[in-house]
Amino acid sequence: MQCSISECKLKAKETVKISFHETRNLCQKHLELFSNKDKEYFPKFNKASEFSKK
Secondary structure (H helix, E strand, C coil): CECCCCCCCCECCEEEECCCCCEEEECHHHHHHHHCCCCCCCCCCCCHHHHHCC
16 A cells, blocks of 8 residues: 555555545655644754855
């Protein structure tokens, strides 16, 4: 069984219920992304002058 994400060609690891009527087959990579969807990520900012020195 293949991952339900159209660009992904990996083998599906688990079937996940997305909504009341919809389920998806997700590979390991997309399963981790789906399970961490509520996690809060903080961006890292750099000054533009740090990149212009290189």
